[in-house]
Amino acid sequence: MKTPRTAWLNNLALIVAAFVGASPALGQQADRPPARILVGFSPGGTLDVVTRALADQLHGPLGRTVVVENKPGAGGKIAIDAMRAAPADGSVAMLCPDFFTSIYPFVFNKINYNPQRDILPVSTVVEFPMALAVPSSSPIKTFGEYAPWVRAHPDKANFGHAASGGPTHFLGLQIARIIGTPLQDIPFPGAAPLIVNLTGANVAAGTSTVGDFAQHHNAGKLRVLAVTSAERSPLLPNVPTFGELGRKELTAVGVLAICLAPGTPAGVVSEWSAAVRTAAATEQFSSRVRKLGFMNTESSPDEARARFAEMRGFWEPIVKASGFKAD
Secondary structure: OOOHHHHHHHHHHHHHHHHHHHHHHHHHHHHOOOEEEEEOOOOOOHHHHHHHHHHHHHHHHHOOOEEEEEOOOHHHHHHHHHHHHOOOOOOEEEEEEOHHHHOHHHHOOOOOOOOOOOOEEEEEEEEEEEEEEEEOOOOOOOHHHHHHHHHHOHHHOEEEEOOOOOHHHHHHHHHHHHHOOOOEEEEOOOHHHHHHHHHOOOOOOEEEEHHHHHHHHHOOOEEEEEEOOOOOOOOOOOOOEOOOOOOHHHOOEEEEEEEEOOOOOHHHHHHHHHHHHHHHOOHHHHHHHHOOOOEEOOOOHHHHHHHHHHHHHHHHHHHHHHOOOOO
């Protein structure tokens, strides 16, 4: 018969064995310094939220703690500088919107990086559609009514957007080119002030992401006329796509990827790519980004580079045709 002391020692042995069995995984994280993901935009913004949702799911697949570090300013170029200066050992990654390589090279006369050499995508993370919206008080009910209205009201032919030189800016300029009517673009310092001015009818229209507009559309505070995705957005099931309206040239999305510093060894790239794909495929991550109107789209490094090249091919002629320069 076991004595109380024997039973206690047996239980202690089981606890120690369980800890020892778990210790390799715990030790692996403890032995490796935290990895950082740089975000070139302010905390609390959509891109920051997506990155933090991903980081929450990366700890296990990557085998180390993952922290998010915001380095806002200069449209993300401060973060690019920080990544380029970081050791090429996988300790520092960055959230890379496709416009770093698909738009910025054509809107800035001088950029502080080589788009092909210094941006090394390891996996795409999400794609997001954009949209055209008008105030709820606007007489414009459909996209078909939009062009006639702006032609009849040239003094009000304008659109607001949240970032000069970004994809929503060029979406508005492309709409102007397609309908054959000049539109004055009015930049705002972020989506929040854009939406305040749009719902207040201080601008005639606005372009932003579906996620920025959806809640306000569904609350009747503004009216989304069309979305740029190939399929209707689950957040706006009653809003048509531009493709449905015969404007397939306005079918476009933004792409976010995780990138590493140039010169990172292939093995480290593979490790990060596998970890990001695992994290982005989790239901925890997918459910969080769906609420933003985003779609998770994990990929291999080659597929990520091909996607970025595809986006560059889409935006380059649009940006060049606009003649817009940010500096």
